[in-house]
Structure formats: structure tokens, C-alpha cells
Amino acid sequence: MRVVFAVEGMSCQHCVRSIEQAIAQVAPSAKVAVDLTAKRVTVENGSDVESLRAAIREAGYEVKGESREG
Ligand SMILES: [Cu+2]
DSSP: OEEEEEEESOOSHHHHHHHHHHHHHHOTTOEEEEETTTTEEEEESOSOHHHHHHHHHHTTOEEEEEEEEO
16 A cells, blocks of 8 residues: 655655654555655555554654555
8 A cells, every 4th residue: 555645844855864764663664755845755565544644743744634545
């Protein structure tokens, strides 16, 4: 399953690494792609959506919404 999160507050490569690390904590095998321009975080093979959303929030970013694909 792939989940695309709409995330506010990401501005640079440091943010990208923070998000990647936060998600790796809850979903070590997840594949994460961060698009700063589109303000999107795509997670493939992650854990449940709730855990992923919480991880992004705990890293300090605002999750505006998400959509599941597949
Ligand atoms: Cu940053």
C-alpha cells in the first residue's frame, strides 16, 4: 500500500531527513519520498496510517491530510 500525506512546514533537506528518520522509526522497511514543492510525503510499504501520521507530527510537521493508493 502507498500513502500520500499532505504535509506543511517542510522547507529543506534537513526537513526531508527528519521526516525520513521519523518514519523509519515506525516503519523500518518503508520507502519514503518527500516532495518539498508539492508538500507531499509518499510512503510505500509503511506501517498503519495512524502510526505514520503520528511520526510525521512528532517530528514537528503538520499533516493536512492523506490519501491511500493501492
Ligand atoms: Cu528544513
